Amino acid sequence: MEDSVKGFIESSFLDWPGKVAAVLFLPGCNFRCPFCHNRDLVLGPDTLKNIPFADVIESVERHKGWVDGVVVTGGEPTVYGGIERLLGRLRDEGLNIKLDTNGSKPETLKRLIEKGLVDAVAMDVKAPLETGYYSKAAGVPVDVPLIRESIHMLAETRLEVTFRATVVPGIHDEAAVRSMVDALHGRRLTLRNFRPGDVLDPKYRLLRPFSPEEFLCLERAAA
Numbered sequence: 134m135e136d137s138v139k140g141f142i143e144s145s146f147l148d149w150p151g152k153v154a155a156v157l158f159l160p161g162c163n164f165r166c167p168f169c170h171n172r173d174l175v176l177g178p179d180t181l182k183n184i185p186f187a188d189v190i191e192s193v194e195r196h197k198g199w200v201d202g203v204v205v206t207g208g209e210p211t212v213y214g215g216i217e218r219l220l221g222r223l224r225d226e227g228l229n230i231k232l233d234t235n236g237s238k239p240e241t242l243k244r245l246i247e248k249g250l251v252d253a254v255a256m257d258v259k260a261p262l263e264t265g266y267y268s269k270a271a272g273v274p275v276d277v278p279l280i281r282e283s284i285h286m287l288a289e290t291r292l293e294v295t296f297r298a299t300v301v302p303g304i305h306d307e308a309a310v311r312s313m314v315d316a317l318h319g320r321r322l323t324l325r326n327f328r329p330g331d332v333l334d335p336k337y338r339l340l341r342p343f344s345p346e347e348f349l350c351l352e353r354a355a356a
Contacts (some may be wrong), residue, residue, distance in 0.1 A: 136160050137159070137178075137213075138157055138185075138319065139181040139182075141157055141192070143192050144199065145156055146291060148206070148231075152201060155189070155196070155204070157204065159208050159213045160208050162182060162209040164259075167272050167332065167337050169333040170332055178208070186219075190226060193228060202229030203231070204231045204232075205219070205220065205230060206232075206233035209235050211235075212237075214300050217244070217245065220245060221248075223356060228301065229253075230250065231255065232245065232286070233254075234256055235271075236284075237275065237276070239282040242287075253293035254287055254293075256284070256287055256295070258297070258298045258322065259275075262316045264277050267280065270304050288318035298313060298322055298325070299324075300351050301337070307350060307351060311355075313355075322355045326343050327340070
């Protein structure tokens with residue numbers, strides 16, 4: 134079975150802080166975050182062209198010595214049926230691997246970590262860990278105890294771990310950010326300001342992001 138890669142960036146300075154990384158995008162997601170910018174990967178992955186996995190490997194091989202590793206993102210990689218096989222193939226090439234996840238599949242995440250298939254994990258925390266609040270931010274009903282399980286597991290691991298959140302007017306405020314930080318077992322929360330544009334929910338496409346001053350207040354709440 135050929136892996137269904139739907140996007141590939143040969144080198145990025147942004148997706149793995151401190152490293153130059155290739156970025157591999159997988160299709161599908163179990164969330165419907167209204168502010169998501171990867172709407173085609175979430176809603177219509179079948180409309181996107183498949184990128185042969187052999188082309189990904191060839192590119193990474195060609196850039197060895199320049200690229201430090203591969204970021205596997207989506208969508209949501211842990212709902213991808215062949216995630217373990219795909220990461221194993223990357224690992225067979227001697228590559229360092231960072232996984233981006235929403236933390237909704239802690240059993241899958243635990244298995245990938247225990248099998249040594251990832252070196253770093255970035256988990257997006259959507260909102261305070263209250264069912265109604267979290268489900269609003271995720272766009273679907275969310276089993277919040279599973280999110281808590283992933284946070285706890287990642288907070289305890291020795292892997293390189295980043296917890297991050299996109300803050301959106303109407304969803305987040307300083308109190309929300311402080312609540313999110315309190316759930317992270319002493320780990321830091323990195324904030325990103327919402328960007329309007331071609332996001333999943335049309336109502337959010339013209340929404341004004343936080344001003345620099347407002348965003349600074351949120352960052353202080355996260356400190």
